[in-house]
Amino acid sequence: MMRKKFLYVTVFILIAAAVLGGMSLSARTADAGMAGTYNTKENVKIVQKKLKDLGYYKTAVDGIFGSGTTAAVKNFQKTKGLTADGVVGAKTIAALGVKLNAASASAGAGNLSNADLNLLAKAIHAEARGEPYTGQVAVGAVILNRVKSSKFPNTISGVIYQPYAFTAVADGQINLTPGDSAKKAAQDALNGWDPTNGCLYYYNPATATSKWIFGLTVTLKIGRHNFCLSD
């Protein structure tokens, strides 16, 4: 008798797990974190400290919005009857009763250059984080050269997200957090440093599969990449 019950329970648990697993695949979760212009380390620390004082957050006030912080925010939101999505936006900030500073200092400029800088850094990190520093700046410069070229999209995001232009964008590495080297390289590239002197193409001869790109004249090599001026 006991054995049969055990069997039913096991089967029930398995089916429930499968259904929940299937549901979670289609469930939409917004990325947890600080909303838009509040996304600075100082602001995260303020939020963490308040959550700690209120008893929701137990670990270190380190300015890093990780899983512990996300859980604490969600619990707080649930208690306050807000949407428990882990995103600290205007409503959550008001409920916490904290004062946060917006990240950009300039009034209403939209801070285009910061967004471009961050995206460029992500692309450099994705495509060239194993390369020497000059190679990273070179990758950034190629992207900016493409923006200036009539044959490519006219924005940094257009160039980076052009389908199949960059393998590391296609396979999702673009979503990794860029390291310090990539950020510095992006800044240098935006300031005009171009070790390739105008190149529009680069490839790794050991891994590239496009016959077309091997037909281009190589202007210079840095690290594992060959850089080509034009087609």
Place this chain on the structure above:
Amino acid sequence: MKTKRMTYRSAVLFAALALAAALVAAAFIVKAADTQRALENAYQKSFYDLTANVGNIDVKLTKLMAAGSAETEKNVMDDICRQSHLAADNISQLPLKHEEMSETVRFLNQTGDYTHSLCKKLNAGQTLNDEDRQRIEDLRARCGAAGAELTRMAERLQGGWRISEHIDRDQAGRIGGGEFGDGFSDMQKQSVDYPKMIYDGPFSDALEKKTYKAVENAPEIPQEQAADKIRHILGGMGVTDVKFLGNANGDMNTHEFEVTADKGNYYVQMTVKGAFPVMIQSNRPVGASKIDAEEAIRLAEKFAFEKLDLRNMRGVWVNLFGGTACINLAPEIDGAAVYTELVKVKVALDDGQITGVEARAYVRGHVEGRKIPAAALTEGEALKKVSNKLDVSHIRKAIIPKDGGREVFAYEFWASYKDFDYIVYINAETGAEEDILRVIDKNQGNMII
């Protein structure tokens, strides 16, 4: 008795597991199908937008050919410019290989850019000449051919033909080519040729040929001598070794070097002709800042004077980030800042060492013995051309770069209005307002856009 129960139990367990696996797989499949459909919809939207925009540009170009007044011309040009750039963006979102669409992108970008330059011409009080009108007709012919091809491709989509099903995967799993890509390749091959587009704009074909005025006529210097020059330039930075890596051969040939130094390595590019340091770069770690921006500018000017042999460079802009100051230096001649000959120098704010040099603008734009022309307007007359809303604090002369490689002699006004800081350029020969730049004051320093 026991065996029968155990087999029964195993069977039920197995069935439960199989059901669980099936449910998980079903969830995956449903989600994948959703994503695929959304992607196909995005592709189709871009394709239909492209077709519509190209068709509109065709019609607008014919209107331009028939327009009788400057007002109509300008309005039509406005539309063509906007729709061309939209169309270029549309095609850039389609799953095509670069070589299948680059010529079409170029055509669309140049059409928009060119009509924009014609619009500027009309705004300056000029009229379209015969050459302009012929170009408009050539562009129209090309546009018509492209439109016909796109319409043909659109007919395919009517019958439930899906774009994402007609793209190939190559061995590395990267998509591109296939029937969809072939259609666009054909469109490029069959396209009507249009002449070299030489005009005043960022996408002009005139910019393809680059000149390097500073070193054009200089003798070629072998790499060993170039290496000696590097030791002089980076003297005092703790250099222990200079290693020649090879040459870069583009439109400007350079010697490439890796320089080992105490605090971190440098990568150095010297022009083959004249051994000019066109790029120096170091990624050495930088400690806590001890030097302020003023001192960094002074150090950069000193470096340009003593090590680069550039006698009259003055700091015109400073940008601070990551413990480093990036200073833009421009030659000051007869009180004018020559922005077409910029040299950028990076100074580490912990010890004042030079960690970067970027001199391509200088190498391309430097004119030996440059003379600043006499201005046709006085400062007072130029000041009248600046908007009276602005509160002007500072005036000086400048040579500024314009699209298409042109140089313009202008008065530079530093001004503010409400919370915003501006730099306004008034042409010193014609009085035209050449450019307005807005200064974004960030925590890192001052940067112009």
